[in-house]
Amino acid sequence: MPVGDYSIFSVMKEALRGHTGWGPAWRDAEPKPAYDIVIIGGGGHGLATAYYLAKEYKAARIAVVEKGWIGGGNVGRNTTIVRSNYMLPGNIPFYELSMKLWEGLEQDINYNAMVSQRGVLNLYHSDGQRDAFARRGNSMRLHGVDCELLDADAVRKMVPFLDFENARFPVHGGLLQRRGGTVRHDAVAWGYARAADRHGVDIIQNCEVTAFRFENDHVVGIETSRGYIGAGKVGISVAGNSSRVAAMAGMKLPIESHVLQAFVTESIKPFIDGVVTFGAGHFYISQSDKGGLVFGGDLDGYNSYAQRGNMPVVEDVCEGGMALMPRIGRVRLLRSWGRHHGYVDGRQPVHRSHPHQGSLFQWRVVLRRLQGDASGGHVFRASDCTR
């Protein structure tokens, strides 16, 4: 059996010889002089893009260049939630495409990313919030996406340990997407990397882009810390670094980079099943398969590239947690981290085309959400290469 295939049989076979037969999940590729397509950024979006491109355009020479290690950006620093319970036009189809891709992902890429559809429940605490959720839920249903509007009793049955008795903002109900859930975020990056690699994509780590090279207003390649790499097309998928990379191509984006902190607790026995978000404070939570409670809340609120936040938001998020589920009080926060995203006004992801001085250079800025990793890659592929 080729070492590439992952299955219980290959694992058992390897167990008998001390797992000495496994090879690298992806090759640590050296840059070649030129590619048809170069994707800048080895995060979830970049790797997914490379994978779907390579799968569809088998002859294309494709590379992903990453300044550090793959999966080190937002895909490695999030709260692992996947969902398509959005409201505004354009968002639902995008994230729903992603949901559908998540649902068959593991078999497609032969990597268990632990896509776990245990449900995403957004709580509401007033009639106005209920109606806004109804609007959102109806919008999802019009898009063919599953969604239920629960009343307080139904919520109580699902998550009886919320503070129903003494809450400052009592729970009136919730919007539930049962197909929403979580994934093992790092595995998404690794799985796509491995699958892309198996389709011939070169994944080049520790390779920082320093400039673009243009000829007649067309991009022809990139300068990197590991030398010049020619490129027929270049995709940018660098999340919070979008402005920085786009600036090298002379573009100013409608983006600010912000820090969003996330938290995980010590590992405990099963405590909460699906994802719950608080509607009257900044707090959402799930529990990983390893047992840690994974939670987050609001942005720190100021521009930052530092990948870390400050105490006021840590406290704000924990306050939301205690207000919603006061049995969480003695569970200990183990780690906190921050990631920097791009945000645009209105805080919606940006997917747009931008002619570079009339050239055919195309870029996509795909930012913010793990939920969109699969579809971001897919959409990028569809729009860039089917023209």
Added chain:
Amino acid sequence: MRINCPCCGERGIDEFSYYGDATVTRPDLTSPTAMAEFVAYAFERANIPGPHRELWYHAAGCHLWLVVTRNIATHEILSVESARDVALARNANAKGSA
């Protein structure tokens, strides 16, 4: 982070609220390219790591708007000025160069 408010002294950031880029200036309505200028003013941002001039509001204090120069890669605060003073100087300069 702590911001040294010129009116109140040094306070924690939980007293302040953040607004954004202080380097953009509101364009003139009568400019022939007003729409493009307003789009750039409202949306486009340099957003690169390093010192960043930005507006903060002392919401839980004196209600002064501040221009804070802060390294957004390190969070180090390099200077804090009253936004009104900065704006007056900006206007004076604009007049001088006109």
Added chain:
Amino acid sequence: MTGQINRLPSGGIIDRSRGVRFTFDGIVYDGHPGDTLASALLANGVTLTGRSFKYHRPRGILSAGSEEPSALVELRTGARREANTKATMAEVFDGLESTSQNRWPSLRLDLMSVNSLLSPIFVAGFYYKTFMWPAALWEKLYEPAIRRAAGLGRASQSADPDTYEKATAFCDVLVIGGGPAGLTAALNAGRSGARVIVADENFALGGRAIDDAAEIDGKPAAQWVAAAEGELAAMKNVRIMRRTTVFGTYDGGTYGGVERVSDHLATPPAGIPRQRLWHFIAKRSVLAAGATERPIVFGNNDRPGVMLAGAVRTYINRFGVKPGQRAVVFANNDYAASTVTTLKRAGVEVAALVDSRNAPSSYVSGIVGAADVRLISGAVITTVNGGHKIKSVNVRTADGRSIKLDCDLVAMSGGWNPNIQLSTHVGGKPVWDDVICSFVPGTLPPGMVVAGAASGALGLKDALDGGAASGASAAGATGHKPAGISVPSAVNESVAISPLWRVDGCTGKSLVDMQNDVASSDIELSNREGFRSVEHLKRYTTLGMATDQGRTANVNALAIMAELTQKSIPQTGMTLARPPYSPVAIGALAGHHRGKEFKPSRRPPSYTWTKENGGKFNETGLWLRPSLYPKSGESDWLDTVKREVNTVRSSVGICDVSTLGKIDIQGADAALFLDRVYMNGMKTLAVGRCRYGGMMREDGILMDDGTVARLAENHYFLTTTTANAVKASQHLELCHQWLWPELDVQMISATEQWAQYAVAGPNSRALLQKIVDPEFDITDKGFPYLQVGGITVCGGIKARLFRLSFSGERAFEIGVPARYGDSLLRRLVEAGKEFGACVYGTESLGVMRIEKGHISGPELNGTSTARDVGLGGMVSTKKDFIGRVLGDRPGIADPDRPALVGLRPVDRTARLRSGSHFLSRDAKPTAENDEGYMTSVCYSPTVGHWIALGFLKRGPQRMGEIIRAYDPVRGGDTLVEVVSPCFVDAEGEKVRG
């Protein structure tokens, strides 16, 4: 009960005069105040304390501090049960109950240890490669099984009964750690007069000086520590904080700390919190957090009875407990050799000192010679034999022979890792130090200096010296000049080391991360599969992600990966530490913000009267606004609303509108200023008149609406919506201070200064005439619609009267200083009796505004424009104002955008629901056919059926069309007719009187 068989007859700093009784897994044991749970268990001969995460391997006590990866217990029971509590940090108290974790059915007989047999399969990352087929089984079978097996302890299933507090403390110098370096730092900083806080995570100061029973100033360390503590306690400018972990460094000299106020007691005393969160705001800090000893990686190095050598000394010296009867000491460094002396002094037999270095230093030879202990140089332990208890170890000697040494205790030392975490939280990069073979702080956070073992100075004298110098320099930097640095005398231990990270050729698992069961072979696998970057290694194997924060694992793992990839350790990398230094209870981070105290409650002036009269409230932001005033005999809220609305429309009603934002604006340029912030003209507003106005954001989206009243030539009074009061005020300040600083304008929020009531209905004037002082003419002629003026009420109380109407009736708003708010309501109610007046809340207010087609929160939703809400005609084209240009940008000026309409059900008995989407009558329910949505609905008592407002594509051009209101989430699908948004008195006659 076997008694404290391992308690030494004397020594330690426990209180032998008193006993405490506690339980572990239901068995009762005795200990002394001053014991940790770990020391007390060891005193009682208990070495098996838990099971490991994945393989359920038996585990004991490895360390004596917060780095403990193995001895985790469930502490307390019921609602106070705390999972994963480190036995090495928990202080024993009388009645303490503790339970082992992650085993079934019992700790000794753990059937889950079958996992250990499957360990060849359960290697790092195996789950990424399997459980994929068939796909349906993942959520049904595989994942639930994994979730049940995962996790360590069980968290409480009940609300936390204890309370928490938050506090802030300012100081010149924060000293982190109260060991030898911390104490000399605090003494020298304190003597200079600087304000000093010295915090230590432990319940006693002294650190390793006590643990090693060192000598300072020629006295036992405990005596010197007590004297130092006494001196510090006597200084008014010094605060000593025991049981306080500084867990995070944040920007701007802010440090997070958690004080475990009552964790050493059975329950917190009344009025005392369990824990207190501290924000330390320090001009300077001295990081004197000590160092953590490294395990050595060899076969079965996780067995109960394998301990860190420093911990063995701690248990003997500090707690008077011998952790075993016959020990083998295994080390790669000089420092650990003193363990031999300590063990011998405690009466523990020492089988040998196994030193991995070929040539023993004279320091080591001297120690073993004096203790008469066998030294085996150039040798390593390959394997520990025994399960729940150690029986022996296999030692491979320098010439390759294997010998077996009987023992029940292994004291190991692979060297020391400085506790540098707090120096890296804000981005400081550590550097590799070849002398101590570990990372030491490199670039430091602004204002921080490092002293003692945390800086890599492991010797006692160096720690004392470094602490003193750091304390003095830190104080000096804050303007406090010490008289001179004073340092006690001490001798440095030898800390010479030759690295040994892992022993090759072992049998049995060689653990690197003991809690997460990451073995040396997992790192090899990680390397083989290309997960070589330190972040990949960590994430792929889960190494370093356990509750010890990787303190016992990370450097060993890096060294092993470096060896495998033939790189140096610093080339291999270093994962940056992130807060917290050790895990912090979420309750502490939340403080008192839970339950009703989660957020402050803002009470409007009518709050007390409403309470007294059985009114209901709803939460509107932080406000508790009266929503309904049910009367007996009314069967539901709708009955109440019908009565209230009918009363207003037929007679008069009173409503508290104080929560609307109010902003007072004055100045010579006030008119010009308002003209620039409102989309409609304000300059032309006459003195004594009010006008409705809308404010946009610069991007052309409607931001807020409200009224502007011109009280005098240069004096305006604005209202905003309740929700946007703060935002609008901040926005106006920005416009003034930043955009147009040259304008002569001053403003202040007056929301809380004025109590304001709407008095609405045909009889509103009649009612008010009984309140308003008679010299004021409030007739329709003397005080017409949109008039405003200063008046007095109730015999001379200053008030303001506005002729405004949200209900569409003849109506007034009357404002008085907030302190009169309660009594004004009472007077209005009294005066209203003859008219049958009612007091009404937000429900009826909402009904009447929907009947009139006035927009509110659901329409002002952050995506709507003036045109969308039907106010396009108000937008001025004659002036610049915020939002003027971008309000015309293509996307939002699209005439196809959904715009405001009214809707009524074709079947007049049908109920409408907000959030329904609009579809053309015969359209299929698909996203392409979505034409808008319903924003506000109510049952209108005035027209006698449900009515609604909504945004419909090209709505204003579709009057009379029948469309579908589609609401699948609530099972609704109702035909509705598109009508004007104004359902009542479309001509606006009534409002004028």
